[in-house]
Amino acid sequence: MKSNSPKSVTSYPKTILPIAASVGGLALFLIFASLLLVSQPLGSKVSGYFYNVDQATKIGLYNETSILENQVNNTEAKSNIVDSVTNKTVDSGTDKTVDLDTNKTVDTDTNETVDLDTNKTVVTETTKTTNLDTNKTVDIDTSKNADSGIKKIVDSGTSKSDDSNTKKIVDSGTSKTADSGAKKIVDPGCDLYHGKWVHDSAGPLYSNNSCPVLSQMQNCQGNGRPDKDYENWRWKPTKCNLPRLDPKKFLELMRGKTLAFIGDSVARNQMESLLCILWQAEAPINRGNKRMQRYYFRSTSTTIIRIWSSWLVHKTTEQFDFAPEGVDKLHLDAPDETFMDIIPSVDVLVLSSGHWFAKRSVYILNNEIVGGQLWWPDNSRTKKIDSTEAFEISVATIMSSLVTNPDYKGLTVVRAYSPDHYEGGTWNTGGSCTGKVKPAVDGELVESGFTNIMHDKQISGFNRGIKKKTNKSRVAFMDITKPFAYRHDGHPGPFRNLDPNKITKRSADGRPPPQDCLHWCMPGPIDTWNEFLMETIRRDFESQDT
Ligand SMILES: *[C@@H]1O[C@H](CO)[C@@H](O)[C@H](O)[C@H]1NC(C)=O
Numbered sequence: 071m072k073s074n075s076p077k078s079v080t081s082y083p084k085t086i087l088p089i090a091a092s093v094g095g096l097a098l099f100l101i102f103a104s105l106l107l108v109s110q111p112l113g114s115k116v117s118g119y120f121y122n123v124d125q126a127t128k129i130g131l132y133n134e135t136s137i138l139e140n141q142v143n144n145t146e147a148k149s150n151i152v153d154s155v156t157n158k159t160v161d162s163g164t165d166k167t168v169d170l171d172t173n174k175t176v177d178t179d180t181n182e183t184v185d186l187d188t189n190k191t192v193v194t195e196t197t198k199t200t201n202l203d204t205n206k207t208v209d210i211d212t213s214k215n216a217d218s219g220i221k222k223i224v225d226s227g228t229s230k231s232d233d234s235n236t237k238k239i240v241d242s243g244t245s246k247t248a249d250s251g252a253k254k255i256v257d258p259g260c261d262l263y264h265g266k267w268v269h270d271s272a273g274p275l276y277s278n279n280s281c282p283v284l285s286q287m288q289n290c291q292g293n294g295r296p297d298k299d300y301e302n303w304r305w306k307p308t309k310c311n312l313p314r315l316d317p318k319k320f321l322e323l324m325r326g327k328t329l330a331f332i333g334d335s336v337a338r339n340q341m342e343s344l345l346c347i348l349w350q351a352e353a354p355i356n357r358g359n360k361r362m363q364r365y366y367f368r369s370t371s372t373t374i375i376r377i378w379s380s381w382l383v384h385k386t387t388e389q390f391d392f393a394p395e396g397v398d399k400l401h402l403d404a405p406d407e408t409f410m411d412i413i414p415s416v417d418v419l420v421l422s423s424g425h426w427f428a429k430r431s432v433y434i435l436n437n438e439i440v441g442g443q444l445w446w447p448d449n450s451r452t453k454k455i456d457s458t459e460a461f462e463i464s465v466a467t468i469m470s471s472l473v474t475n476p477d478y479k480g481l482t483v484v485r486a487y488s489p490d491h492y493e494g495g496t497w498n499t500g501g502s503c504t505g506k507v508k509p510a511v512d513g514e515l516v517e518s519g520f521t522n523i524m525h526d527k528q529i530s531g532f533n534r535g536i537k538k539k540t541n542k543s544r545v546a547f548m549d550i551t552k553p554f555a556y557r558h559d560g561h562p563g564p565f566r567n568l569d570p571n572k573i574t575k576r577s578a579d580g581r582p583p584p585q586d587c588l589h590w591c592m593p594g595p596i597d598t599w600n601e602f603l604m605e606t607i608r609r610d611f612e613s614q615d616t
Pocket residue numbers: 071072073541542
């Protein structure tokens with residue numbers, strides 16, 4: 071921990087916006103947005119660049135020419151994010167078909183925007199990258215204190231798309247997982263995110279039948295997914311074990327404490343996974359309201375909360391300078407005020423964001439429009455930042471606001487950018503994870519240049535954001551990006567809903583059905599995130615004790 075930074079205190083607007091009102095509408099964009107982002111790297115211009123990178127590493131599998139016509143309806147995941155008034159599942163099964171005007175959007179954007187951006191991005195990335203790769207520990211503030219949690223976690227094991235890195239990661243580790251008694255084996259310094267997936271016949275921590283809060287969208291088995299072995303893998307860090315999550319121990323660890331997930335639909339995915347796991351030990355009381363999901367576990371007085379925030383920064387819709395009313399304006403230098411009031415009561419905060427930066431929005435910094443995503447009315451103006459840089463700034467902003475918040479003493483966990491797997495295209499151009507039934511092995515790992523950039527931007531933002539941290543700040547970067555790049559088998563794919571007539575196979579001409587290759591099946595690999603989380607919390611609490 072560091073103490074060298076001046077303790078600067080920012081103040082937050084205390085207004086509580088009625089997020090519930092906006093959530094519904096925004097939620098519709100979820101897959102839309104998430105998927106859209108994928109279209110960028112693979113879009114005509116950009117993919118050119120990434121292709122080169124990937125070619126060097128022989129992992130590019132994208133065939134751009136063939137994917138552009140395929141007009142797949144996008145399906146949203148209409149998540150009733152905040153609806154949790156009943157004890158019943160967040161109903162998100164309703165499969166809303168959002169007909170996106172795909173060609174138009176994607177084309178234009180790619181056209182005007184990303185091209186420029188690519189260049190910028192590339193340059194920055196390269197330099198940054200080197201740093202990251204040089205050594206595993208990206209230390210942030212140069213302070214040497216053995217805050218192993220933080221340092222290790224920020225290790226860059228994940229980022230680069232170069233082969234050697236990839237290989238290294240997969241080579242190491244042993245083949246068997248020993249769950250039992252693993253807890254003591256866990257060396258506090260062990261890098262949790264460097265390891266590999268190993269088959270584990272112990273199976274998942276719950277089933278679709280034993281978890282009442284499992285969104286239909288994530289209920290792959292319930293939606294008819296024929297294969298099941300994707301549930302039987304666990305992550306084996308090279309130098310230690312990641313204990314299988316014991317729900318009783320988790321609750322004990324969090325006795326009297328509050329855990330909050332804040333962010334997008336991927337936050338919901340993780341929260342539900344955790345609830346499903348804990349539910350096996352105890353059915354919580356639902357204390358949710360319109361504003362947040364909230365579950366209370368009586369045995370240990372543990373509270374689990376989820377609040378929606380798409381970008382984690384302040385958003386407005388009214389006209390701003392040359393940006394008209396209606397389009398979302400992201401004030402990248404101001405944190406999303408909608409949840410700041412609950413922050414002081416939170417002991418562990420898990421932040422989830424990234425995918426929404428592919429959604430149409432205007433970027434505002436220092437009261438000036440500095441960029442736009444899928445929005446830029448006038449090409450004579452120059453964008454100063456692209457969506458990935460906006461993401462970086464947003465992460466820096468939220469982290470900075472948290473570490474300088476005098477009333478907040480919790481552990482902040484930033485969950486790294488969650489990789490999607492629209493191979494062979496994008497969500498709207500025939501990209502698919504159909505037919506993936508086990509984790510990728512090295513040779514078939516398809517790296518996404520875009521994912522890697524987002525991941526690296528997130529780390530830079532994180533590091534920048536915590537520069538101001540005080541010696542009571544506790545932060546961790548949960549670096550799941552690389553491990554989960556291997557889990558192309560972990561998504562619902564076409565099994566997103568109960569519709570008995572849904573298309574689940576490729577058509578005769580080879581087109582894949584509409585699918586969700588972004589969110590994660592439950593049970594499924596996302597359960598591992600909560601194992602990472604528990605281990606992160608445990609290490610943090612232990613370091614507090616000492
Ligand atoms: C933490 O901050 C307090 C007050 O600012 C200071 O006295 C103390 O030395 C700091 N502790 C560490 C470990 O830096």
